[in-house]
Amino acid sequence: GESVGLHLPTLSVQEGDNSIINCAYSNSASDYFIWYKQESGKGPQFIIDIRSNMDKRQGQRVTVLLNKTVKHLSLQIAATQPGDSAVYFCAEKGSGNTGKLIFGQGTTLQVKP
């Protein structure tokens, strides 16, 4: 079946430190992955995406790493700030070209000042 999961429900980091949020996926045929940030009372906000033909992609203060061998995805946030506190979801494009996204359970990132 299709499933996407995150390793830790909550991650607490000190302001200024780097954060790493992990995700495992089950469908080895998946070719597209997205990280979303969800703040309280808001919808998921697109952070960064990566296609399966890439191992790494960088954005502003964020890096996504994809390890297809072990079906693992991670989001690295550099110099974490209080505004980064939120729930982070990885999502995987479902099989079939219908746009369906399969979300993981979410990791809550808490940034301590």
Next chain:
Amino acid sequence: EPEVTQTPSHQVTQMGQEVILRCVPISNHLYFYWYRQILGQKVEFLVSFYNNEISEKSEIFDDQFSVERPDGSNFTLKIRSTKLEDSAMYFCASSGGFGNQPQHFGDGTRLSIL
């Protein structure tokens, strides 16, 4: 930056009543979606829509659910006879394609069934 907008932000309805949730996708997007999120849980896919047709629907999207693009800017989700278990946040999203393109989400409608 263009965004997806949803109304109302909160809808309270008696069980058995019909509700319509409204969405205005990003203007140049042609692919539309509804997801739901029960409190504290992950986001779940309901339906994808393109060219006035449903492309895929999940098991949750039963005969009580329907979607419509009534005009060039709105995309609606209707629940005909609501149940207590329909209480959730409902998110609309849109994208520029079904392929490897990110979906952009609205801030959701909180649906509370009494």
